[in-house]
Amino acid sequence: MSPIPPNSDFTLHNLPWGIFSMPGESPRVGIAVGDQILDMSKVGEMGLFDFDTSVFYEDVLNPFMALGKEVTNGARTQVQEWLRSKDGPLTNRPDLFEDRLAATMHLPVRIGDYTDFYSSIEHATNVGKLYRDPDNALLPNWRHLPVGYHGRASSIVVSGTPIRRPSGQVKTKAMDTPEFRASQNLDFELEMGFLIGKDSTLGEPISTAEAEDYIFGLVLFNDWSARDIQKWEYVPLGPFLGKNFASSMSPWVVPLEALEPFRIAGPVQDPEVLPYLQTEGLNNYDIKLEVSITPKGGPETIVSHSNFGYMYWNMAQQLAHHTVNGCNVRVGDLMASGTISGKDAASYGSLLEISEGGKKPFLLADGTPRTFLEDGDTVVMRGWGEKGDIRIGFGAVSGQITE
Amino acid sequence: MSPIPPNSDFTLHNLPWGIFSMPGESPRVGIAVGDQILDMSKVGEMGLFDFDTSVFYEDVLNPFMALGKEVTNGARTQVQEWLRSKDGPLTNRPDLFEDRLAATMHLPVRIGDYTDFYSSIEHATNVGKLYRDPDNALLPNWRHLPVGYHGRASSIVVSGTPIRRPSGQVKTKAMDTPEFRASQNLDFELEMGFLIGKDSTLGEPISTAEAEDYIFGLVLFNDWSARDIQKWEYVPLGPFLGKNFASSMSPWVVPLEALEPFRIAGPVQDPEVLPYLQTEGLNNYDIKLEVSITPKGGPETIVSHSNFGYMYWNMAQQLAHHTVNGCNVRVGDLMASGTISGKDAASYGSLLEISEGGKKPFLLADGTPRTFLEDGDTVVMRGWGEKGDIRIGFGAVSGQITE
Numbered sequence: 001m002s003p004i005p006p007n008s009d010f011t012l013h014n015l016p017w018g019i020f021s022m023p024g025e026s027p028r029v030g031i032a033v034g035d036q037i038l039d040m041s042k043v044g045e046m047g048l049f050d051f052d053t054s055v056f057y058e059d060v061l062n063p064f065m066a067l068g069k070e071v072t073n074g075a076r077t078q079v080q081e082w083l084r085s086k087d088g089p090l091t092n093r094p095d096l097f098e099d100r101l102a103a104t105m106h107l108p109v110r111i112g113d114y115t116d117f118y119s120s121i122e123h124a125t126n127v128g129k130l131y132r133d134p135d136n137a138l139l140p141n142w143r144h145l146p147v148g149y150h151g152r153a154s155s156i157v158v159s160g161t162p163i164r165r166p167s168g169q170v171k172t173k174a175m176d177t178p179e180f181r182a183s184q185n186l187d188f189e190l191e192m193g194f195l196i197g198k199d200s201t202l203g204e205p206i207s208t209a210e211a212e213d214y215i216f217g218l219v220l221f222n223d224w225s226a227r228d229i230q231k232w233e234y235v236p237l238g239p240f241l242g243k244n245f246a247s248s249m250s251p252w253v254v255p256l257e258a259l260e261p262f263r264i265a266g267p268v269q270d271p272e273v274l275p276y277l278q279t280e281g282l283n284n285y286d287i288k289l290e291v292s293i294t295p296k297g298g299p300e301t302i303v304s305h306s307n308f309g310y311m312y313w314n315m316a317q318q319l320a321h322h323t324v325n326g327c328n329v330r331v332g333d334l335m336a337s338g339t340i341s342g343k344d345a346a347s348y349g350s351l352l353e354i355s356e357g358g359k360k361p362f363l364l365a366d367g368t369p370r371t372f373l374e375d376g377d378t379v380v381m382r383g384w385g386e387k388g389d390i391r392i393g394f395g396a397v398s399g400q401i402t403e
Numbered sequence: 404m405s406p407i408p409p410n411s412d413f414t415l416h417n418l419p420w421g422i423f424s425m426p427g428e429s430p431r432v433g434i435a436v437g438d439q440i441l442d443m444s445k446v447g448e449m450g451l452f453d454f455d456t457s458v459f460y461e462d463v464l465n466p467f468m469a470l471g472k473e474v475t476n477g478a479r480t481q482v483q484e485w486l487r488s489k490d491g492p493l494t495n496r497p498d499l500f501e502d503r504l505a506a507t508m509h510l511p512v513r514i515g516d517y518t519d520f521y522s523s524i525e526h527a528t529n530v531g532k533l534y535r536d537p538d539n540a541l542l543p544n545w546r547h548l549p550v551g552y553h554g555r556a557s558s559i560v561v562s563g564t565p566i567r568r569p570s571g572q573v574k575t576k577a578m579d580t581p582e583f584r585a586s587q588n589l590d591f592e593l594e595m596g597f598l599i600g601k602d603s604t605l606g607e608p609i610s611t612a613e614a615e616d617y618i619f620g621l622v623l624f625n626d627w628s629a630r631d632i633q634k635w636e637y638v639p640l641g642p643f644l645g646k647n648f649a650s651s652m653s654p655w656v657v658p659l660e661a662l663e664p665f666r667i668a669g670p671v672q673d674p675e676v677l678p679y680l681q682t683e684g685l686n687n688y689d690i691k692l693e694v695s696i697t698p699k700g701g702p703e704t705i706v707s708h709s710n711f712g713y714m715y716w717n718m719a720q721q722l723a724h725h726t727v728n729g730c731n732v733r734v735g736d737l738m739a740s741g742t743i744s745g746k747d748a749a750s751y752g753s754l755l756e757i758s759e760g761g762k763k764p765f766l767l768a769d770g771t772p773r774t775f776l777e778d779g780d781t782v783v784m785r786g787w788g789e790k791g792d793i794r795i796g797f798g799a800v801s802g803q804i805t806e
Binding site for chain 2: 131132151166169229239274321328
């Protein structure tokens, strides 16, 4: 193993899982360690584990995740111990590692169902002001339940995949009838997502206390949005074509257990939530988030600093709510947070909010103005936790807008 | 092959595909023929086909569907010819057939994404009157685009699966704050669904002219709804827990091509739709639909007669709209019609409409009143087309409500 660079996202505290391939080779399971990837298919061949290591030759993490937390956490802890050891089975074995920057990363999971929540009170308030009533921005149900809706799984792509500007029906106030055209209000949404690692049974709710047992790990998630398409289509059944043209996911899945050091309390929930939504202990996570825009050939501009800790509704509440009616979850399902905004404009998680619905352009570092995304713009989202000597990062999720 | 009973849904004109198993045996692919099932895994072994017939040993139709229409339609036409022949390879081969009524039927497809449309103008108008404004029941976008939203795939079950009454948050006008309780407004939704048989490419729309090439076949679909849960949760992002506790699908997939005799014109669309939604020829299908309720131990009451031909938006328009922004579809995706209602109460496709939101109870044959479904009620939906000597049916989709 090469030394881990200072400030790396992929320290020995982290050890996230992903699917990688080297030129001319098949995709398989790896763990990110600094600027390298530990090839778990090779580690599996060493006969060190007491489970069926053929899962490390799969092109998705689902079969590995389905082995359950005892196995997956056990494997991670074991690898962590070996990597820290001066004379373990992975010591002086450069053949087990690949150059991370030379690898191609793949969508890590075969996603069954994708659900998007709407769990940042600042985001929901900002959107409510822009789209509906400034004086009653939050709808009456918002503080009583984690509002969510079903998204499209087929169009979720791995970081780096180009994003084609969608076309669709748009009707502005100035138009008498809708027109078909390329979206002029293309936006990002800064989100995090968690991946389900355990099947539940149809008809059987998951309690908030049980929820963490179903959460394998987390990723960064950019839920691209075409605001003009969405605005015309979304009543009464919710967002559809304004969302489902693409969503981008970071390639490394950070295990929930790696995030223990970053647990914090969430916002006080007022009014008190119903018993099935009540949680104990610290259920939010202090994960710093940032978003940048880089025009083609131009410099990068950070346009938002936010934090996963801002979430009003935590993951345990989201999962308990999602299943309280008996809806089942399956290994590989994705639950995303919804856009994560903070209290001020510098922490808003979408251009809709930053530019106040397009009314207030802002300048990038190259001096060009933006309200929404332009062709050629690359959006990068990063996320990391830091506490004392511990740093754990998610890497990045990026995507460039094409015509 | 045994003689096909008079009035059978599964005539030689039909030949729908499904996944069945016999006691103690594995699920595999079959074709319904009268009261029998032609075991396609056995037919495959006969070496009569020039494609890889191992697909007939799978427990879902996806690998077979993925072979493409040339192969799947070719196989069906070939089987049809052999079954009609007096001296074909399937003649005097009772060993190739199983007793359909002794078989267990399975969910025929591994569903990737499930989309539900809202394409009956009568249903959308009725719901708009009940939930929103009686004078402006249809929202402004409704006649311009086929409104749709994403549903939950994990909780789609095969006909016959018991349906557990969901619990969730409800807030009636009489309540100050929401309560958690079992749904008191449990409803059916009479729908049909079509299954995608061909992958499309992310970023590439499917035109209305190309749409049929992507439609493998159709099923009956009961999209169960908990109206009280839905009413409180659905703003602003659409239905969620009011829907995703379960949806039921009929087990036999009727190939699109079998429905050729039943093509009819759809309703006139006014105003004219945008060019990407325009279609030529006859794009609706005259499929008669009926819904019954049978209380536990009681007689069956038909509560609705409707028709798939009533749809304002046809399947080609739904698929063209769904993909016009570049959203991709994959083999096994399900697109459902939304509730199919006709003009009068005897043809409404949900109890919400029949009972006017619960205000107007009606009597079942046993004399008991209903507004919404009671525990023990079994809902059965049937569908069939008839033209001259040709009858093609979908069988049934049924489900009994349990506590």
